Amino acid sequence: MAKTFDKNDDSVVVIVGSGAGGGTLGNELAQKGVNVVCLEAGKRFTLDDIENDWNTMFGRLSWLDARKGTGDLLAGLPLWVCKTVGGTTVHWAGASLRFKEHEFKAKSAYGNIADANLLDWPLDLHEMERFYSMAEDKMGTTGTHGIPRLPGNNNFQVMEYGANALGYKECHTGNMSINSEPRDGRPGCHQIGFCMAGCAIGAKWSILYTEIPKAEATGHFELRPESMVLKINHGKDGKATGVVYVDADGNTQEQKARVVAIAGNAVETPRLLLNSESSMFPDGMANSSGQVGKNFMRHTTATVYATMPGAVYWDRGTQMAGIIMDEVHNNPNRGFVGGYYMQTLPGFGLAWYSGNVGGMSKDSPGKWGRNYTREVVENYRNMAGMWLVGEDMPQEKNGVTLHESEKDQHGLAVPIVNFEDHANDVAMRNHAFIAGSNVYQAGGSKKQYQLGPFPSTHNMGTCRMSKNARDGVCNSTGATHDVPNVFISDGSQFTTGAACNPTLTIVSLAIRQAENMANMLSQNTI
């Protein structure tokens, strides 16, 4: 059923990337009868390729092409994202939360914050509500559309006990795009654990086995896996004409296009624009504002692990089905603007846990030796854990640049990703560490470990939306200010990051973009 398109067919929409943004956009356009070629750098797997093994799946799914982290980032692995059909929706945890109203108006709500490059979004919650609702329906988000919430596992019950003891009002198993009962041809959750190694039964919504096969069934969609896009070509009129890519056999190809939509996650999306420099666009395509690759956000994150007085077996069950929402409001009296969530998250197995506590927590009794094994490792079954995730400040110095000399396997300059915490980020993290530790102390924990950020999974802002062309890269539809037929279709377009996990907003924006793009195509305005 899957259609193939000629490489010289210049009527197609080319989408770069098949994750939350690109995969959704592709299916939505295909459903409307728009012809789409989707170029994905990674391989196409099936559910049979998904195993309950952290190391195996990390190697199979992760984006491990050369990247350099600087600032606060891990030098060798600044981001933990996927290179595979379905993108990071294969390993995402499933948390699907809407932005709060004030989070679309960060500049107005927070005021002038020194060294922060804040800006209001060119759209608001009212505008987005319809698309959020469509996305939740598509993804089967629990707690919406009458879909029951997931049952709480042991790790959640520890969180809930502490939350109640402290007087928090909003603690439940969250809004998760993981089926709590069979829906849309996929089974209900079996409480397997390993959500972030990929869901082996497909209970978790992932582009890989939802949007892609649905798009292919329309006859308007062709997926080309293992196709790495190198450059966007343009004509004398400054409009994109197609893309150059390396195919699965290593051959360089050109696919002509009427529209190019980029959804490569917040490093590859600006990297492609920067690599598409030309005499007309000497600083990279769509970069008259100078904001391409700037304002990289990854959320203010941290982790609290706590030794509880009894067994928890935190690996059992849905990893992130548990949330405390009470700290997400904006209350500058806490010493920072913006808010954060507490979400359940176990430790990714004994080996990663035993390395990470020693490597990342200043509360640890060292990294090795008798005290370490006795206090940290031998208490594994008693551990409870949560992830802290909140809004971080956009800063111009945080972002993606191209290495001057080092090249990757395709001959493209290796991306350098820089991130340094803003003072607001540090203040929020410290507040969240204490709040998280308090939750576990209320449940009887005598020892907590506070771990700094893991390699970034929420990556946003590097081609941001703005009302004025001078402030950002794209407008409220995702179309770039400079090149009307080049769109930003992933989290790169986020003006600010809000506190919540970004996928629901990426999917909602992609649904909205598809609607706008289809109209523009039929009205011949692009």
Add this chain to the structure above:
Amino acid sequence: MTKKVSRRTFIQGSATAGVVVAGSSSVILNTKESWALSTETLSADTAQSLLVMARHLYPHDFLGDQYYAEIVSGLDEQAKNDSAIAEKLENGVKDLSKVIEGDRTYHLAFKDQSSGLQLENLNRIDGDDFFETVRGATLNGLYGNPRVAAMFGFEGSSVEHGGYINRGFDDIGWLPK
């Protein structure tokens, strides 16, 4: 096939019972626990020292030496394929066999040192390239071993058992109601 056994040593202070060295390879035998570790590239002294080191890094009294021996086996495999790793491991063990007392330095095989001296030496090299190589291999080799991890409460792959939906995902009993 017969190989000339050039040297046989018995080591003290470890569950390891005996070592057979044949040419460049060695076999560590443990008759009490019924296991053997053979190395192709690493010398017997290096292999035994790495085993002692792995146990010092992540000691658990209820784990027999065979689980630590598997880590040494993995390092030997790496050393076979990469001479730089072989060299790093041999040199690292040599460094650990230095005993520094004030301004006096003498040599005593790491595996033959007292436990306290071994810990002093490990603290001396904590964080260096060799130390981190062995530490990383021990973390992955020991705690990544499903038979070991199960003893700590990491139950491994669950999809083939239908997940935990009927197997205790919410069975916590000790939280006050």
